[in-house]
Amino acid sequence: MIYDDESAKKLFLEAKRVYQDRGMLKWVGFYLSDHTAVLAKDSQQRSQINKEKQQMSMEEIGVLLQQAYVKRSRIALQLSILDSEGDFHNDLIGKVTGQRENLIFINEEKQGILQLTMEQIHHAEIILPSKIFSQKNKEIDE
Structure with a gap:
């Protein structure tokens, strides 16, 4: 047709x-x-909801940042900034690359170089390599 x-x-x-x-x-x-x-x-x-970790003093945070910088260790930082629901964001994980005046430079694994102030950090902890961490846990358990 x-x-x-x-x-x-x-x-x-x-x-x-x-x-x-x-x-x-x-x-x-x-x-x-x-x-x-x-x-x-x-x-x-x-x-996923991130729980609040213990608030650390500026001195404690400064000591851990200095140790992480000197030993070139990875560090996990929980910031004081909350999301829209009032929960903490995921920890920033990376290495401290430097410091200038009040700024701390972190090479974060996912976001690259970040500038932070001490006041923004709520909690900090050095991340041990998993092999060393498992050995230390065995020593503590015994």
Whole structure:
């Protein structure tokens, strides 16, 4: 059957009026395991609540930052800044790369170089390598 422009236009408009779009159902087949894994990980991160660690004094934080800098150790920092729900953000983990006046420079593993002030830090702890950490735990248990 041959359609002229007018009859083709009428046929198209009729099909458009009658067709019922399934909405998002038509896209379900496109979700791969990679997509669902990313969605599950994102959901888990959103539901994770970071508990408040013990508030440390400026002197204690300064000593730990100095030790981490001298020994080139990794350090975990919990900042005093809260998220929109009033919970603490994930710890910043990285190495202290320097200090100038009131600023401390941290090479954070995920975000790169960050500038912090001592007042922003709520809690600090040096992260020991897992091999040394497991050996020290065995010595403590015995």
